[in-house]
Amino acid sequence: MNIAVIGASGFVGYAVTKEALEKNHHVKAIYRRNSIPEHQNLEQFKMTIFDQEQFKQVIKDVDVVISAYNPGYYHVDQKSRYLDAYEVIFNTVKALNKRIIVVIGATTLIQYDGELVKHGFYPKPWLHALEGPDAVFEKYRFDKSINVTWVSPAAELIDGNKTMNYRYDTDHLIYDQNFESRISVQDLAHAIILEAESPKYEKMRFTIAY
Numbered sequence: 510m511n512i513a514v515i516g517a518s519g520f521v522g523y524a525v526t527k528e529a530l531e532k533n534h535h536v537k538a539i540y541r542r543n544s545i546p547e548h549q550n551l552e553q554f555k556m557t558i559f560d561q562e563q564f565k566q567v568i569k570d571v572d573v574v575i576s577a578y579n580p581g582y583y584h585v586d587q588k589s590r591y592l593d594a595y596e597v598i599f600n601t602v603k604a605l606n607k608r609i610i611v612v613i614g615a616t617t618l619i620q621y622d623g624e625l626v627k628h629g630f631y632p633k634p635w636l637h638a639l640e641g642p643d644a645v646f647e648k649y650r651f652d653k654s655i656n657v658t659w660v661s662p663a664a665e666l667i668d669g670n671k672t673m674n675y676r677y678d679t680d681h682l683i684y685d686q687n688f689e690s691r692i693s694v695q696d697l698a699h700a701i702i703l704e705a706e707s708p709k710y711e712k713m714r715f716t717i718a719y
Contacts, residue, residue, distance in 0.1 A: 515576040522577035524698035591641030613642040663718035669693030683718035
């Protein structure tokens, strides 16, 4: 497959890029800052998706777009930047009739007591950092004109190992036997590439956890 990864040098984006390359896919890596190690199946594009014509040219021939977009946790107006960025991203993928997988946070998942994760689960500074992806999800979640799959990780996303031993849900937070909600970024990347290869959650959301 030909896969475009937005935010390919970030924590999630780089894990997704590595997983795709390990499975012999061709990756177009889009990022603003730090480059990533070269690979024979990797094309790197140091750019911003706000250069809409260049962005369109980069993704025009891919099979699927995977977005781990993040303007930076210290952006002066992170929420607005997220909304502006996804307006560009979604308008472009719609114009090109592309499928897109979008990684958001866990804060809009439902806890065992029926409350959203963002109510009492995370400290306030974390919630502020997640306002952007939450706003994007709330704005576009019911827009069926976009062929989007939303991906929410577990409550705790860690740098660990790829176990390929995790469970799925759609809108509810998953807990393990210790009442913890955790997933490694490596397993998250594994699930995302599986969805890219064999879609099961088109125009839906899924979450995974141990």
